[in-house]
Amino acid sequence: xxxxxxxxxxxxxxxxxxxxxxxxxxxxxxxxxxxxxxxxxxxxxxxxxxxxxxxxxxxxxxxxxxxxxxxxxxxxxxxxxxxxxxxxxxxxxxxxxxxxxxxxxxxxxxxxxxxxxxxxxxxxxxxxxxxxxxxxxxxxxxxxxxxxxxxxxxxxxxxxxxxxxxxxxxxxxxxxxxxxxxxxxxxxxxxxxxxxxxxxxxxxxxxxxxxxxxxxxxxxxxxxxxxxxxxxxx
Amino acid sequence: xxxxxxxxxxxxxxxxxxxxxxxxxxxxxxxxxxxxxxxxxxxxxxxxxxxxxxxxxxxxxxxxxxxxxxxxxxxxxxxxxxxxxxxxxxxxxxxxxxxxxxxxxxxxxxxxxxxxxxxxxxxxxxxxxxxxxxxxxxxxxxxxxxxxxxxxxxxxxxxxxxxxxxxxxxxxxxxxxxxxxxxxxxxxxxxxxxxxxxxxxxxxxxxxxxxxxxxxxxxxxxxxxxxxxxxxxxxxxxxxxxxxxxxxxxxxxxxxxxxxxxxxxxxxxxxxxxxxxxxxxxxxxxxxxxxxxxxxxxxxxxxxxxxxxxxxxxxxxxxxxxxxxxxxxxxxxxxxxxxxxxxxxxxxxxxxxxxxxxxxxxxxxxxxxxxxxxxxxxxxxxxxxxxxxxxxxxxxxxxxxxxxxxxxxxxxxxxxxxxxxxxxxxxxxxxxxxxxxxxxxxxxxxxxxxxxxxxxxxxxxxxxxxxxxxxxxxxxxxxxxxxxxxxxxxxxxxxxxxxxxxxxxxxxxxxxxxxxxxxxxxxxxxxxxxxxxxxxxxxxxxxxxxxxxxxxxxxxxxxxxxxxxxxxxxxxxxxxxxxxxxxxxxxxxxx
Numbered sequence: 161x162x163x164x165x166x167x168x169x170x171x172x173x174x175x176x177x178x179x180x181x182x183x184x185x186x187x188x189x190x191x192x193x194x195x196x197x198x199x200x201x202x203x204x205x206x207x208x209x210x211x212x213x214x215x216x217x218x219x220x221x222x223x224x225x226x227x228x229x230x231x232x233x234x235x236x237x238x239x240x241x242x243x244x245x246x247x248x249x250x251x252x253x254x255x256x257x258x259x260x261x262x263x264x265x266x267x268x269x270x271x272x273x274x275x276x277x278x279x280x281x282x283x284x285x286x287x288x289x290x291x292x293x294x295x296x297x298x299x300x301x302x303x304x305x306x307x308x309x310x311x312x313x314x315x316x317x318x319x320x321x322x323x324x325x326x327x328x329x330x331x332x333x334x335x336x337x338x339x340x341x342x343x344x345x346x347x348x349x350x351x352x353x354x355x356x357x358x359x360x361x362x363x364x365x366x367x368x369x370x371x372x373x374x375x376x377x378x379x380x381x382x383x384x385x386x387x388x389x390x391x392x393x394x
Numbered sequence: 395x396x397x398x399x400x401x402x403x404x405x406x407x408x409x410x411x412x413x414x415x416x417x418x419x420x421x422x423x424x425x426x427x428x429x430x431x432x433x434x435x436x437x438x439x440x441x442x443x444x445x446x447x448x449x450x451x452x453x454x455x456x457x458x459x460x461x462x463x464x465x466x467x468x469x470x471x472x473x474x475x476x477x478x479x480x481x482x483x484x485x486x487x488x489x490x491x492x493x494x495x496x497x498x499x500x501x502x503x504x505x506x507x508x509x510x511x512x513x514x515x516x517x518x519x520x521x522x523x524x525x526x527x528x529x530x531x532x533x534x535x536x537x538x539x540x541x542x543x544x545x546x547x548x549x550x551x552x553x554x555x556x557x558x559x560x561x562x563x564x565x566x567x568x569x570x571x572x573x574x575x576x577x578x579x580x581x582x583x584x585x586x587x588x589x590x591x592x593x594x595x596x597x598x599x600x601x602x603x604x605x606x607x608x609x610x611x612x613x614x615x616x617x618x619x620x621x622x623x624x625x626x627x628x629x630x631x632x633x634x635x636x637x638x639x640x641x642x643x644x645x646x647x648x649x650x651x652x653x654x655x656x657x658x659x660x661x662x663x664x665x666x667x668x669x670x671x672x673x674x675x676x677x678x679x680x681x682x683x684x685x686x687x688x689x690x691x692x693x694x695x696x697x698x699x700x701x702x703x704x705x706x707x708x709x710x711x712x713x714x715x716x717x718x719x720x721x722x723x724x725x726x727x728x729x730x731x732x733x734x735x736x737x738x739x740x741x742x743x744x745x746x747x748x749x750x751x752x753x754x755x756x757x758x759x760x761x762x763x764x765x766x767x768x769x770x771x772x773x774x775x776x777x778x779x780x781x782x783x784x785x786x787x788x789x790x791x792x793x794x795x796x797x798x799x800x801x802x803x804x805x806x807x808x809x810x811x812x813x814x815x816x817x818x819x820x821x822x823x824x825x826x827x828x829x830x831x832x833x834x835x836x837x838x839x840x841x842x843x844x845x846x847x848x849x850x851x852x853x854x855x856x857x858x859x860x861x862x863x864x865x866x867x868x869x870x871x872x873x874x875x876x877x878x879x880x881x882x883x884x885x886x887x888x889x890x891x892x893x894x895x896x897x898x899x900x901x902x903x904x905x906x907x908x909x910x911x912x913x914x915x916x917x918x919x920x921x922x923x924x925x926x927x928x929x930x931x932x933x934x935x936x937x938x939x940x941x942x943x944x945x946x947x948x949x950x951x952x953x954x955x956x957x958x959x960x961x962x963x964x965x966x967x968x969x970x971x972x973x974x975x976x977x978x979x980x981x982x983x984x985x
Contacts, residue, residue, distance in 0.1 A: 239659030
């Protein structure tokens with residue numbers, strides 16, 4: 161459970177930092193008057209959707225941290241045979257990076273009010289993401305053809321389950337991306353569009369980050385790190 | 395009170411609100427059924443939770459009939475008994491209490507108490523309710539599928555949860571897990587709303603430290619739920635894989651009916667870790683909203699500011715954080731390393747400190763207060779007493795050496811029913827008596843309410859106090875018939891019959907309550923906008939019940955904290971949060 165405890169510690173630090181800005185030491189029973197009368201009474205200036213995405217990313221992060229925790233506990237059992245990772249995953253990873261870069265590019269374009277580049281960036285990002293998903297399916301097929309079925313070893317089971325969970329999150333993101341692209345197509349004004357593009361880009365970067373962490377786990381690169389974490393807690 | 399220069403406060407113009415941001419229902423369907431108004435969604439959540447909760451109540455009757463009079467009711471066999479306890483536990487903890495506190499009270503109270511027009515993502519909020527309803531329907535459908543609902547116990551421990559010996563192995567367990575997954579998806583949608591609304595949609599002047607403790611409790615509990623429910627999600631998905639695809643996440647090598655099963659190597663303890671990483675925060679997900687609500691009830695009905703407001707807020711936050719590092723105290727008998735047991739016993743005992751601070755502050759709020767023994771106040775007092783009782787037995791069970799012999803006895807059952815069954819339900823009932831006038835414009839009947847309180851309160855004690863004793867004797871839980879054993883004196887059977895009769899009576903009292911809800915809706919005394927003379931914003935709405943958008947044209951501006959009761963020198967014994975001056979400046983007096 162070290163991964164999830166670590167994740168929760170990070171969340172706790174963020175929450176603690178935020179709370180420290182909220183005048184928790186004030187004495188509200190003595191303070192009368194409207195907000196502006198007090199020093200440092202910040203109002204949060206982020207739009208609601210951005211905060212909503214931030215909270216959602218915390219939930220998604222917690223979900224994957226739990227998958228990683230389960231993985232690192234299960235891999236210690238004697239029946240674990242590490243799965244040979246198909247080479248296709250490297251290609252997929254590169255495509256996912258491209259997808260993230262394209263969306264970042266779209267976001268930068270949105271900030272300089274360049275509608276044409278925004279549409280190109282969004283479409284490129286979407287196409288790359290779909291390519292990634294197709295690549296993942298092909299990787300599954302290769303594994304199955306090589307005899308690595310979902311139930312034949314816990315390492316295989318984890319591989320299929322975790323990649324499926326990640327893929328489903330990406331599909332959910334594609335729905336949002338599709339709606340944003342449709343908005344751009346219809347020619348919605350830039351200030352309205354900018355936020356949507358930014359949120360898509362943030363979500364994509366986050367999923368890329370998670371994918372890199374999962375890749376490290378599945379290929380065994382992070383085994384030593386996992387081991388250190390485990391020893392830390394035992 | 396410290397002297398405050400009351401008339402130094404300047405009035406602030408209310409915030410402008412763009413008309414386009416408001417949600418306007420266009421037809422009967424979008425007004426009452428597919429509504430995006432948080433108040434309607436709250437009532438939908440509450441009614442659905444109550445309906446499925448009634449099923450769980452009936453299940454508890456059936457269980458008690460079997461335990462009190464074993465052998466008399468031939469239609470309850472051992473398998474059905476297990477199915478009853480499983481469904482009773484799961485429904486009460488997740489589909490009733492969690493949904494009612496967060497989906498019900500959260501939706502109704504957060505926007506009103508922080509001075510918002512609605513939740514920030516109304517469409518997602520609506521979706522949250524419909525997914526919750528789907529989860530409830532999937533759960534209820536298990537009563538009608540072949541093999542019936544699962545009988546794995548509410549903790550669903552593998553490997554037995556998916557083995558053939560357990561009732562509901564075909565369909566029951568699969569639908570249960572599917573229903574949980576749906577519930578979590580639906581809850582996440584709602585939870586995002588509650589958190590972001592508190593963060594983002596507070597009205598002018600509503601700083602975090604001016605929020606009523608109800609909002610603090612629901613807010614913190616929602617954050618915890620958002621972070622803890624994924625653990626149940628992961629556990630459910632992995633168990634579905636084990637059950638449907640034959641993987642071995644949790645399943646060790648097993649021989650069933652002389653046949654080697656296809657499973658091997660899995661770890662049932664892994665499931666327990668995941669389950670309790672959700673399961674322990676869940677206790678506080680239910681308790682923190684109750685803590686918050688009860689603080690407000692006590693303050694209003696004792697006409698006194700809450701004692702130690704800051705400390706109450708810090709305690710809520712501290713409990714929320716600590717509750718994530720105590721989960722393994724549910725697993726002392728799983729064979730864990732003794733040092734782990736020591737660690738988790740320590741954290742468990744530490745969490746009693748902020749909890750005790752809250753109890754002291756409630757009592758000190760009551761101290762020399764102008765206590766009105768209204769029905770909400772009675773339930774609030776009932777909560778404090780019950781919670782202290784249940785909490786103290788929790789300290790026993792938090793210690794490894796005490797827990798090991800008491801593990802899996804009726805003592806544990808009595809403990810958690812006191813602390814997270816009866817106590818939160820007391821708050822739910824008190825809160826309904828308190829806010830029903832705002833939701834309907836009519837008061838609940840007082841005489842029926844007092845009858846309901848006394849039967850429920852005394853009855854609950856008569857049920858669960860003897861149960862502690864039965865547990866200390868060593869009577870195990872989850873047994874459909876304890877039979878004759880040397881260590882169980884025959885008087886236990888009499889006591890069990892007594893408990894069962896009390897359970898029937900307490901259940902009957904809840905029917906009186908439901909009748910009261912229905913009757914008062916049509917015939918209750920009109921309440922006016924602020925019958926309890928309370929300070930918080932939900933009582934200051936221009937209409938009762940509040941209309942769409944809550945506040946009419948202008949949002950309220952908040953000038954003070956939520957607990958200005960009995961302020962010396964003020965003309966009334968309460969000052970609403972949106973009132974700029976405590977005392978009216980006298981005509982002709984110097985400005």
